[in-house]
Amino acid sequence: MPHHLMNLRHVPDDEADEIRELFESHGVRYYETPPSRWGISMGGFWVHDAEEAARARELLTDYQRRRLERQRQAYEHSLAQGTTGGFWFRLRHKPVTTLAACLAIVVIAALSLLPFVRIG
Numbered sequence: 817m818p819h820h821l822m823n824l825r826h827v828p829d830d831e832a833d834e835i836r837e838l839f840e841s842h843g844v845r846y847y848e849t850p851p852s853r854w855g856i857s858m859g860g861f862w863v864h865d866a867e868e869a870a871r872a873r874e875l876l877t878d879y880q881r882r883r884l885e886r887q888r889q890a891y892e893h894s895l896a897q898g899t900t901g902g903f904w905f906r907l908r909h910k911p912v913t914t915l916a917a918c919l920a921i922v923v924i925a926a927l928s929l930l931p932f933v934r935i936g
Contacts, residue, residue, distance in 0.1 A: 819869035822876060824859040825851050831883065835861065838879055844872045 824832060839846045839861070845868055851859030863869045894900040907914045 818862045818864060819866065821846065821861040821863060821869065821872050824848075824861070825855065834883070835876070835879065838875055839872065842871075842875055844868060844875065846872065 822835065836848075838844075844863065846861050846863050848861055849857070849859045851857060861872075863872055891900065903914075
């Protein structure tokens, strides 16, 4: 019976490549199904046997913990360097794009709520 190890929906290519390399370097006998074009099937990494699944999940847990720490450090470094940030950072560095997105959000919200709000 197949054992699903990890969903590939919204997984960046570099992360999927690192996981493939992790499995191959540890001799995990896995196979992969790609996500569907329209997002109906999730795709993912699979193994056939329960012992292999347990070993692979342990490797994945350790990998994901290390990746989270690396990504967190990279984000904190970007914040310290001033190359990333939140809303105010985007507004200062890309005012037209940010204001256009805000305007689009307001228009969509207004159109969505208009049937429910009685004006006058």
